[in-house]
Amino acid sequence: MSDIRILLVDDHPVVRAGLRAMLADFPGVTVVAEAADGDAALAELRRLHTLGEPVDLVLMDLQMGAGMDGVTATGKIKAGEAGSPPPPVLILTTYDTDADILAAVEAGASGYMLKDAPPEQIRQAVLSAAAGQTALAPEVAARLMGRIRNPSPALSAREVELLELLATGMSNRAMAKQLFISEATVKTHLVHIYSKLGVDNRTAAIAAATQRRIIRGR
Amino acid sequence: MSDIRILLVDDHPVVRAGLRAMLADFPGVTVVAEAADGDAALAELRRLHTLGEPVDLVLMDLQMGAGMDGVTATGKIKAGEAGSPPPPVLILTTYDTDADILAAVEAGASGYMLKDAPPEQIRQAVLSAAAGQTALAPEVAARLMGRIRNPSPALSAREVELLELLATGMSNRAMAKQLFISEATVKTHLVHIYSKLGVDNRTAAIAAATQRRIIRGR
DNA sequence: CGGCCAGTCATCCAAATGGTTGATTCCGGC
DNA sequence: GCCGGAATCAACCATTTGGATGACTGGCCG
Structure with missing residues (x-):
């Protein structure tokens, strides 16, 4: 052989x-x-x-x-x-x-x-x-x-979109303008993102999302 | 030899x-x-x-x-x-x-x-x-x-240290505890970092610092 | 020696963000 | 045809963050 x-x-x-x-x-x-x-x-x-x-x-x-x-x-x-x-x-x-x-x-x-x-x-x-x-x-x-035992909730497409803008350093207001939605909606999305990623602020969300390769790193 | x-x-x-x-x-x-x-x-x-x-x-x-x-x-x-x-x-x-x-x-x-x-x-x-x-x-x-040629204002070692903690998603209070300094000092450092990087919030600072490879992404 | 800068801390105020509740619309699946 | 989830918006309030000013220390450099 x-x-x-x-x-x-x-x-x-x-x-x-x-x-x-x-x-x-x-x-x-x-x-x-x-x-x-x-x-x-x-x-x-x-x-x-x-x-x-x-x-x-x-x-x-x-x-x-x-x-x-x-x-x-x-x-x-x-x-x-x-x-x-x-x-x-x-x-x-x-x-x-x-x-x-x-x-x-x-x-x-x-x-x-x-x-x-x-x-x-x-x-x-x-x-x-x-x-x-x-x-x-x-x-x-x-x-x-x-991962199979406790699957982490998947982010929606819109949430990932927001996360990507977030990672560039944009404010809620800036993201709202960019996405043609209100600041209130931006905040709602952010809260959902935080809870899905298990964090409680935007920088930690970026760190978590980058780590899990949900968004691009560097 | x-x-x-x-x-x-x-x-x-x-x-x-x-x-x-x-x-x-x-x-x-x-x-x-x-x-x-x-x-x-x-x-x-x-x-x-x-x-x-x-x-x-x-x-x-x-x-x-x-x-x-x-x-x-x-x-x-x-x-x-x-x-x-x-x-x-x-x-x-x-x-x-x-x-x-x-x-x-x-x-x-x-x-x-x-x-x-x-x-x-x-x-x-x-x-x-x-x-x-x-x-x-x-x-x-x-x-x-x-780095030498570029008049891009150099961050001090302490500032880079702070930036690295910042990128992990820590709050001002958490960073203060970690570094054994007061929140006031953390804020002072952050303001200096923002002005040196030409940004005005923490997420943008992380984005800029990652882009310029001052800190590591992911 | 004198000046300058990094690092430290404080206080005050304005703005942004985080957290909650509740509501509407639309769409896809059972 | 009803249910649930995603997306949208609003109002409210607590906390955090951003920005400005001022002050003190210790080191380094000319």
Whole structure:
């Protein structure tokens, strides 16, 4: 039986080198290509596919400095844009916020590991994912469980819209003008937002929303 | 002439492996020890020092998942707590906000590199730092230069400190307690911050500070 | 030495924000 | 066709925040 053929996708040369070194120590796996962002990853997959040497597993980071991000790339890969059948995608990232995890799972990722995981855990995840199984880091699994147990109420589209203006530093009056509604309505929305996010002032709302990736950070 | 003896400090096994692999390709350097956080780093330095095998350079990450953070550890190392003379400390991290950079420099770091830097740049920085020189990533240097050229009024250290608490959503009262000062003082600082950033409320201050990378978003 | 600035604190007042209650409209689902 | 949720607005009141002025201290610089 031949080795598991892997594509590494990460924008940090240091991390790619680390994964390459780590995977080299695992018998049964081979890194056949690397990419620094989602675009390059898709190109590599297509190239290898047309060569008749498809990859068996994609190890993907979520945050890329520039170019297509990991979630988008995962979605495109699973949509078959880089050849079918699409290979499993194992997310390997630093963050473990709810929004990140859900987005990745929705995009079709087969697993979600954290970079600070011990090598043995990563090895297990790689083997599981390549075999078509799901591989979740314990921390991630715990977070998902907790989320199912007590789901945080979803913000409405209008509320998110308001939150985005809020994050730019606008006053209630300014937001009211911008959205063609009264200040009273703005306040009502804010109160709803606060209660859904479990905070009691606008700056904390921004912090919470940014943390949960409801709105953009920086 | 013997090799430059290096201690790696990073909480991610993957990153440590990457740095080890990358440094192994550079002639003239040897990784003699690794640590996953600041406490372990200090312990390693002391151990090697008593063995009569001091390290010539510490490669330090700033963010550690648990244990002592990089800035604190750098400060302690430069204070001679792990043997003197203290070795140069080269910061190697993911972020490049003003607050991070200033804190590291104040703690006594000899340089500041970003993890997404190409290997050659990292190699140069390692050699420079080991030789007792300063090594700044181009992005970081540019930021510092721009800061000097730009007449954008610099925030004081205390003001940045306050800004960071502000961004977590704390009220004036909460910040006052946290910083052991009165609410009146907090308000004074805020007014100064607003005028320096050209804004007139706290959320706008956070937006401006995040935009200018004075503090970290998310 | 004298001046300046950061940091500290106080007081007063005006404006913005947070919290509550209640009401209307519209839409989609059961 | 009724119910519930989202969105809209109003009025009220307590608290927080913003803005101005003034004052004291300790350090740094020329």
